Amino acid sequence: xxxxxxxxxxxxxxxxxxxxxxxxxxxxxxxxxxxxxxxxxxxxxxxxxxxxxxxxxxxxxxxxxxxxxxxxxxxxxxxxxxxxxxxxxxxxxxxxxxxxxxxxxxxxxxxxxxx
Amino acid sequence: xxxxxxxxxxxxxxxxxxxxxxxxxxxxxxxxxxxxxxxxxxxxxxxxxxxxxxxxxxxxxxxxxxxxxxxxxxxxxxxxxxxxxxxxxxxxxxxxxxxxxxxxxxxxxxx
Numbered sequence: 376x377x378x379x380x381x382x383x384x385x386x387x388x389x390x391x392x393x394x395x396x397x398x399x400x401x402x403x404x405x406x407x408x409x410x411x412x413x414x415x416x417x418x419x420x421x422x423x424x425x426x427x428x429x430x431x432x433x434x435x436x437x438x439x440x441x442x443x444x445x446x447x448x449x450x451x452x453x454x455x456x457x458x459x460x461x462x463x464x465x466x467x468x469x470x471x472x473x474x475x476x477x478x479x480x481x482x483x484x485x486x487x488x489x490x
Numbered sequence: 491x492x493x494x495x496x497x498x499x500x501x502x503x504x505x506x507x508x509x510x511x512x513x514x515x516x517x518x519x520x521x522x523x524x525x526x527x528x529x530x531x532x533x534x535x536x537x538x539x540x541x542x543x544x545x546x547x548x549x550x551x552x553x554x555x556x557x558x559x560x561x562x563x564x565x566x567x568x569x570x571x572x573x574x575x576x577x578x579x580x581x582x583x584x585x586x587x588x589x590x591x592x593x594x595x596x597x598x599x600x601x
């Protein structure tokens with residue numbers, strides 16, 4: 376069964392509004408989660424590493440004020456796209472580092488369309 | 491930074507044929523992971539490799555962690571239409587938990 380669950384799977388929002396995407400670890404407590412962005416037919420681009428109880432670590436070029444990450448519990452991390460613009464439209468995927476620290480499982484992904 | 495070179499970029503094969511794809515890196519990795527992604531979905535883990543030289547099978551899939559720790563291959567035997575998708579290799583280096591991804595191999599199967 377699924378190890379990681381993302382919600383919503385699809386969301387359409389108006390330009391200028393904010394939208395929140397949730398990532399839940401279903402099978403185990405996860406101190407580390409990752410957020411990726413993926414453009415059509417391209418590989419996954421790591422946006423940030425989410426650490427439970429501390430601030431997220433953002434990759435170079437990713438605006439931390441634009442993409443707010445909160446990892447308030449060991450099973451939930453959220454990504455909030457603030458003041459969304461059409462160019463933020465993309466497929467956003469989270470992943471979870473398992474208990475052994477060796478394997479990473481992905482969520483189903485969330486399609487964001489900003490109109 | 492670390493980079494992975496994945497090849498081939500795409501393959502269009504006949505059902506029943508075997509498939510082979512590989513990834514190479516200039517850096518050493520401690521873990522190699524192979525994922526399959528179908529349109530509109532997140533990547534699904536196929537095989538995880540943790541030791542140099544390790545050869546692991548999962549049904550018709552076989553993957554190996556190269557001895558030099560800088561490469562890995564994935565083989566699919568007797569391909570079927572549902573094998574269609576994008577296959578990604580990913581590696582974890584000696585430091586940190588971040589995955590480095592290959593660009594992906596698009597597999598199409600002709601029945």
